[in-house]
Amino acid sequence: MIFLAMLRKELMEQWRSRRLVVVAAVLLFFGFLSPLSAKMLPDLMKSLGGTGGVVIEIPPPTAQDALFQHVKNTSQFGVLLAVLLAMGALAREKERGTAAMVLSKPASRASFLLAKFVALTLLFALSLALAGLACYYYTIVLFKGIGQARFVEMNLLLALFIEFYLAVTLLGSTITRSQVLAGGLGLGAVFVVAILGALPRLGDYMPTALLEWARVLMAGTGEPAWGAVAVSLAGIIACLGIALVVFARQEL
Amino acid sequence: MNDIAIHTENLTRDFSTVRAVDSLTMEVPTGIIFGFLGPNGAGKTTTIRLLLGLLEPTGGRAEVLGFDTRTQANGIRLRTGALLEHPGLYERLSAEDNLEFYGRVWHLPTNERRARIKELLTHLGLWERRKESVRTWSRGMKQKLAVARTLLHRPSLIFMDEPTAGLDPVAAAALREDLLALAAREKVTVFLTTHNLAEAEKLCARVGVIRQGKLLAVGHPDELRARSGAPRAEVIGRGFDEKLLALLRARPEVAAADLQNERLLIDLRGEADVAPLVSLMVSAGAEVEEVRKGKASLEEVFLTLMEEER
Numbered sequence: 001m002i003f004l005a006m007l008r009k010e011l012m013e014q015w016r017s018r019r020l021v022v023v024a025a026v027l028l029f030f031g032f033l034s035p036l037s038a039k040m041l042p043d044l045m046k047s048l049g050g051t052g053g054v055v056i057e058i059p060p061p062t063a064q065d066a067l068f069q070h071v072k073n074t075s076q077f078g079v080l081l082a083v084l085l086a087m088g089a090l091a092r093e094k095e096r097g098t099a100a101m102v103l104s105k106p107a108s109r110a111s112f113l114l115a116k117f118v119a120l121t122l123l124f125a126l127s128l129a130l131a132g133l134a135c136y137y138y139t140i141v142l143f144k145g146i147g148q149a150r151f152v153e154m155n156l157l158l159a160l161f162i163e164f165y166l167a168v169t170l171l172g173s174t175i176t177r178s179q180v181l182a183g184g185l186g187l188g189a190v191f192v193v194a195i196l197g198a199l200p201r202l203g204d205y206m207p208t209a210l211l212e213w214a215r216v217l218m219a220g221t222g223e224p225a226w227g228a229v230a231v232s233l234a235g236i237i238a239c240l241g242i243a244l245v246v247f248a249r250q251e252l
Numbered sequence: 253m254n255d256i257a258i259h260t261e262n263l264t265r266d267f268s269t270v271r272a273v274d275s276l277t278m279e280v281p282t283g284i285i286f287g288f289l290g291p292n293g294a295g296k297t298t299t300i301r302l303l304l305g306l307l308e309p310t311g312g313r314a315e316v317l318g319f320d321t322r323t324q325a326n327g328i329r330l331r332t333g334a335l336l337e338h339p340g341l342y343e344r345l346s347a348e349d350n351l352e353f354y355g356r357v358w359h360l361p362t363n364e365r366r367a368r369i370k371e372l373l374t375h376l377g378l379w380e381r382r383k384e385s386v387r388t389w390s391r392g393m394k395q396k397l398a399v400a401r402t403l404l405h406r407p408s409l410i411f412m413d414e415p416t417a418g419l420d421p422v423a424a425a426a427l428r429e430d431l432l433a434l435a436a437r438e439k440v441t442v443f444l445t446t447h448n449l450a451e452a453e454k455l456c457a458r459v460g461v462i463r464q465g466k467l468l469a470v471g472h473p474d475e476l477r478a479r480s481g482a483p484r485a486e487v488i489g490r491g492f493d494e495k496l497l498a499l500l501r502a503r504p505e506v507a508a509a510d511l512q513n514e515r516l517l518i519d520l521r522g523e524a525d526v527a528p529l530v531s532l533m534v535s536a537g538a539e540v541e542e543v544r545k546g547k548a549s550l551e552e553v554f555l556t557l558m559e560e561e562r
Contacts, residue, residue, distance in 0.1 A: 005356030009342065009349075016344040016385070101340025104304050106329045107357050251307050 003111040006102075010119030023081050024127040030073040031134030035066035039142045063143035067151075067218045070135045071158060074128065075211050078162040079190060082124065086169035087183035089116045090247070094177045100252040109247050113174065117240060120166050128159050150217050157214040157229075164207045164232045165190060167239035174243040174250075207232045257282040257409050257441040258303060262312035265298055265465075272298040274465035275312065280458070282408070285435055285442040287456030289449065289554060295465040296445035297337055300411045303443070304334055317409055330358075333402035333410040333440075337417075339394045340401075343387035347378055347397050350386060351404055358405040372400040376430055392423030396430065403434060409441045416451060424448075428455060449551040459550070461557050468557045476553045485526045485545045487516040491538035499536055500529065520545075 014020040042058045090113065093099035103109060132155040139146055165186060172185030197208030209228035216222030258280035265273040273295045280286045290296050301307040303316050305325025313320065319327040341350050348369060355365035373379040376396045386394060395415060402410050415431065416424035432455060435442050446452055452459055453473055460470040469476055492511055500509040500516075505524035510517050518529065526545050533540055 002357055002359075005353060008356070009345070009353045012349060012353075013342060013344050097336060097338025097340045098342060100301075100306060100336055101334070101338070102354075102357065104306060104329060104332075104334040104336070105354070105357050106326050252301075 002107050003115055006107070006111055006115035007118055010115050011122070014119060014123055019085060020123055020126075023085070023123055024130055026077055026081060027074060027127040027131035028134050030077060031070065031131030032138055034069035034073050034135055035063075035138035035142050038062075038066040038069050041065075061143070063139050063146050064219050066135070066139045066143060067146070067154065068215055070131075071154065071211055071214045074131055074158055075161055078124065078128070078158065079165045082120075082162050082166045083169045083183055083186035083190070085123070086120055086166050087173055087186055088179040089120065089170055090173040091177055091179045091182045092173075094252060095179070103252060110244055113170075113243055113247050114240075117167070117170055120170070121163060124162055124166065125159060128155060128162070146218065150220075154214045154217050157210045157217070160229065160232050161207050161210045161214075164193075164235055167236040167243075171239040171243045171246075174247050204228065205231045207235070255282055256280070258286075258314070258316050258443065260303075260312065260314040263299070263302060263309055263314050264311035265295075265302055265307060266310045271465050273302060273309075276462075276465070276467050277312075278460055278467055278470055280441065280443060282441045283439065284457040285432075285444055285455050287452035287459040288443060288445040288462060289447065289452055289459055290445075290462035291447055291558070294462045296462060297413055298465075299462070300334070300336065300413050300443070300445060304328060304332065304411065331408055333405065333407040335395075335398050335402045335410070335412045335415055337413050339398040341386050341394055341397060344385060346383050346385055347373065347389075348382040350397065351401055354401050354404055360405060368404060368406075369400075372403060373397075375434070376400055390423070392419050392427065395419060395423075395427055399427070399430065399434070403438060403440070406438065407440060409443065410435075412442060412444045414446055414448075415444070416446070416448060424451075431455065449554055453550045461554060463558060469553075473550050477550065483520050483523065483545055485518040485520060485529070485543060487518065487530075487533065487540060487544075488514075488542040489516070489533075489538055489540040490514075492516050492533075496533060496536050496538055499532060503529065503532070505529075 038061045041061060045058055090099065093102075099112070102112060132151070136146070136151055168189040169182060169186030172182035173179070176182050176185070193206055193208060197203045197206035203209060204225060205227040207228060209225040210232060213222070213225040213228065256279050258278070260276050260278055263273055263276040264271065276295075276299065288296050288299065298307065302309055303314055303321060305321045305328055308322065313322070315321070316328045317331050319325075319331075321328065342353070345353070351369045351373070352365065355369065360368065369382075370379065373382055376399065378393065378396060378400070381389075381393075386397065389397070399412075399415065402412070412431070416427055419427060428451060431442070434440075442455075444452070444455065456473065458470070458472055459476065461468045461476070492514070497509050497511065497516075500506050500518060505521050506518055506529070507521050508517075508519040516533075518526075520526070526543055530540055530543060
């Protein structure tokens with residue numbers, strides 16, 4: 001099956017180019033760091049010395065603080081890595097002529113594009129899983145046990161959030177021949193979604209609401225953001241659909 | 253088997269206001285190396301992309317191996333190989349991984365794929381270095397690997413877009429030899445674009461000359477040379493002056509006589525003998541050291557065609 005051949009090639013390239021190792025290492029680092037920094041924060045503040053007579057009361061850190069840190073760090077760096085990796089996915093191949101070479105064979109454009117998306121998804125799924133395991137382990141070591149099911153749900157929301165930007169940037173990489181422009185489109189989407197996410201009502205449906213849900217999930221408070229889940233999924237499907245249509249008509 | 257590998261009828265392609273290929277009508281017989289010659293920007297690469305179905309024609313039509321480029325591009329891609337302007341290799345992967353990938357895309361069974369990879373890499377002298385990352389290779393080696401990839405699935409027709417461009421003379425000569433040997437052994441038709449006329453003269457059984465998207469001439473290199481005019485004599489020696497040139501020009505068998513860098517160039521009419529002209533030159537006081545008689549080179553034909561079109 002051509003799709004599997006292309007997926008195999010994508011995964012092999014991720015491995016040989018060390019992209020897999022870099023993304024996994026960065027997210028794993030934050031997986032370890034988040035509970036650790038939450039635990040050490042009060043001690044760090046104390047060690048900074050006097051505050052000019054001002055008394056700052058820092059409540060004792062909890063497992064929730066560790067998980068909040070994890071959501072914040074992983075979403076920020078995860079999105080940045082997603083944009084960096086997806087921006088060249090197609091644009092680079094068009095620039096270097098490899099896309100024309102592969103597609104001058106009986107290979108479907110849909111397989112070519114979807115293999116890239118699936119490979120990137122697997123890369124981030126693996127990295128997020130490793131980061132999640134690290135965070136989970138350190139949180140129960142440093143604090144106390146946390147709800148496993150909710151922790152998994154929280155990570156799924158994080159994965160969906162990152163997946164959304166992967167799809168948007170991949171669309172950018174399909175539309176343009178320039179990696180920089182594709183990256184610009186991805187980052188542009190991050191800012192636009194952040195601005196829209198800050199608006200009342202509309203914000204509840206933006207992918208940014210996924211992070212808020214992930215945060216309150218562990219606290220057992222707040223409302224689920226199913227609207228944001230639906231919008232994110234629809235956004236991913238729409239981006240892939242448009243990318244497939246554009247790529248099918250694109251001259252290489 | 254179809255005797256015609258490529259057939260085009262008024263094939264035309266525009267890019268906004270520029271006509272890259274203009275009413276191209278030609279046929280390429282199977283089993284030969286066909287050279288498609290033209291200066292940069294003549295429309296050679298666009299023609300290949302049209303023939304592979306990577307570009308839609310603006311007008312006209314083309315058939316490759318009996319398949320229509322508009323509606324049966326997959327049939328064409330299954331049976332052809334292409335080496336386009338970029339080698340199109342995945343630089344992070346090894347030579348073997350690159351060929352493995354393309355072999356899988358062509359659905360070559362595992363055993364056949366491995367045997368074929370070994371056969372081609374061995375033939376091209378790359379087998380020992382198959383595990384190395386392609387990005388560490390020289391341009392010549394990458395180009396050889398791209399040739400191997402092109403032939404991997406035993407296509408009956410291959411397109412090669414300036415395969416020796418950017419290679420040093422040694423690497424280019426080696427690649428040319430490999431190409432010739434492989435094309436003969438694999439019995440494939442080769443559609444080769446180049447602006448290297450010496451290369452075309454060495455490799456091609458038939459050539460087409462294109463300029464600004466228009467096909468100016470097509471035929472065997474000898475036919476083109478013959479079409480460009482009668483034989484020419486080149487005389488090396490001393491004492492060539494205007495008086496001698498006038499004497500020569502007055503002879504009925506001489507179409508033109510000119511002095512270029514102390515070489516006397518005489519265009520002859522028909523199959524005229526050179527000996528009487530040499531006698532004339534000697535009797536006029538010139539010293540003749542060497543006389544060469546031959547037809548115009550393909551390069552001269554090409555330049556003449558370019559000049560005529562202007």
